[in-house]
Amino acid sequence: MCSYDTVSPGKNIKPIVKSNGKITSSGDTVLGADNKASVATILALVDKISKREIKNRHAVEICFTVQEEVSPSGASQLNFDFFDGKVCIIFDEGDSLINSVVTRAAYIDEFEVEFFGKSSHASLPKDGVNALLMANEFINNLKVGVPYKESTLNFGLIFGGTAINTIPNYIKVSGDFRSNFFETQEKIREDFKNAKEKVLQKFPNGDVKINDIIYCKGYEISKNSKNLVRLEKIYKSCGFESLVQIESQGGSDASSFMEHGIEGFCLGDGSFRNHSVEEWTTIENLEKLLEISEKIVIGF
Numbered sequence: 001m002c003s004y005d006t007v008s009p010g011k012n013i014k015p016i017v018k019s020n021g022k023i024t025s026s027g028d029t030v031l032g033a034d035n036k037a038s039v040a041t042i043l044a045l046v047d048k049i050s051k052r053e054i055k056n057r058h059a060v061e062i063c064f065t066v067q068e069e070v071s072p073s074g075a076s077q078l079n080f081d082f083f084d085g086k087v088c089i090i091f092d093e094g095d096s097l098i099n100s101v102v103t104r105a106a107y108i109d110e111f112e113v114e115f116f117g118k119s120s121h122a123s124l125p126k127d128g129v130n131a132l133l134m135a136n137e138f139i140n141n142l143k144v145g146v147p148y149k150e151s152t153l154n155f156g157l158i159f160g161g162t163a164i165n166t167i168p169n170y171i172k173v174s175g176d177f178r179s180n181f182f183e184t185q186e187k188i189r190e191d192f193k194n195a196k197e198k199v200l201q202k203f204p205n206g207d208v209k210i211n212d213i214i215y216c217k218g219y220e221i222s223k224n225s226k227n228l229v230r231l232e233k234i235y236k237s238c239g240f241e242s243l244v245q246i247e248s249q250g251g252s253d254a255s256s257f258m259e260h261g262i263e264g265f266c267l268g269d270g271s272f273r274n275h276s277v278e279e280w281t282t283i284e285n286l287e288k289l290l291e292i293s294e295k296i297v298i299g300f
């Protein structure tokens with residue numbers, strides 16, 4: 001399965017195929033290989049299946065999702081009863097070796113924190129409650145960046161204020177935090193609650209509202225997973241020395257499948273510099289993905 005939405009800027013993409021086989025955008029958009037490299041792979045695979053070019057294959061279910069790049073992810077809305085299969089293959093790990101598999105994926109929470117203060121004229125700060133100072137206090141009570149080992153916390157958007165000469169009565173900050181372990185994720189959730197308490201102690205006339213949305217649940221694939229062993233065999237038969245197991249701090253649709261009892265393998269997609277106008281892949285990588293896919297539908 002794969003998702004077919006892309007990040008911005010992603011309109012009027014003009015892919016350029018260079019003589020060395022490298023594929024890029026024309027420089028003003030993303031390429032969209034994340035995750036259309038997989039869309040192309042699946043379509044090419046279906047083409048081969050329909051032409052009966054793949055012998056002795058297993059039954060295959062194909063699924064395209066939307067909203068993988070935004071939360072909540074489209075895959076979480078799927079009707080999982082629809083699937084008979086117990087294994088899901090997703091080529092969606094960019095910026096890594098093509099022969100890599102995510103065996104531990106992060107828990108990701110997206111949050112919005114609103115600070116409600118009170119406006120007053122800039123010359124009368126005592127009459128107001130400055131929502132920006134509340135936000136500042138909140139952020140200072142958290143460890144932004146790398147709060148704990150194997151976790152991150154970022155504030156990506158800041159919104160607020162009404163005029164240059166007015167104490168802001170409302171500020172909204174939003175961002176995300178990610179951890180490879182559930183316990184660490186819980187710790188950060190707790191830190192948010194404590195930071196809120198600190199703000200309310202310092203600004204008793206203000207208010208703070210935290211809106212925490214679980215973007216995706218992390219997961220771990222057992223080293224003894226039979227399907228992992230099968231996959232590694234398949235990669236070896238495609239000329240790779242091994243299937244490299246990696247930890248990922250990014251989200252993928254594999255999380256939704258794991259949550260519903262379908263073992264989701266998020267594999268290298270051969271694309272690099274995802275989410276930037278420098279995104280690229282190669283013809284060789286796309287051909288490799290097709291070769292791997294063919295062997296997967298036979299080998300599982």
Ligand SMILES: [Zn+2]
Nearest residue numbers: 034069274275
């Ligand atoms: Zn992406």
